[in-house]
Amino acid sequence: MPHIDYYFTTVSPYAYLVGPRLEEIAQRRGATVTYKPVDLISTFGRTGGVPLPERHPARVEYRAQELPRQARRLNMPFNLKPAHWPVNPAPSAYAIIAAQKAGGGNLPLLVHRLLASCWAEEKDVSQDDVIKACLAEADFDPGLADSGLLTGAEIYAANLEEAVAAGVFGSPFFICDSGQKFWGQDRLDDLDAHLGGDI
Secondary structure, three states: OOEEEEEEOOOOHHHHOOOOHHHHHHHHHOOEEEEEEOOHHHHHHHHOOOOHHHOOHHHHHHHHHHHHHHHHHHOOOOOOOOOOOOOOOHHHHHHHHHHHHHOOOOHHHHHHHHHHHHHOOOOOOOOHHHHHHHHHHOOOOOOHHHHOHHHHHHHHHHHHHHHHHHOOOOOOEEEEOOOOEEEOHHHHHHHHHHHOOOO
């Protein structure tokens, strides 16, 4: 059974645009997925990336065109400048880690609901009430937002080290157990084709 390690940050617009497609691909190809939230800014600092405020204006302008364009293509609601961004991604990352460890709910839905809260619903995903509401929507115990803090923090830090060692430099980033790597929501078709043995 093929496996995918999915590295992302919960405040990435490109991770939001993944939507349900990763899980659909995994189901179609009989693959499993491990969700690995990472501190993207720290990843940037160690892999040559540049935070948005420090990028050249040409790159910022392109991003402002590309993100809404991709959202329209995918028929997904999207706000280029959400009211609560950037915010600290750690609390929502801890919740995802705790939920994945606990099991029993719908983890892909939890990830999508947190991302949609930021990029489509003007909610602050660093706040407990937003995180707990997303946990409940995905059939997890909202209390995981509190009880999973310690474990979440430890695994979140470990995810960063693992990501850098594995060659991750952006979000979303997918690594198959075959060693093949795919960066960006616009590479999901390539990921699908690889899992199907076509490329």
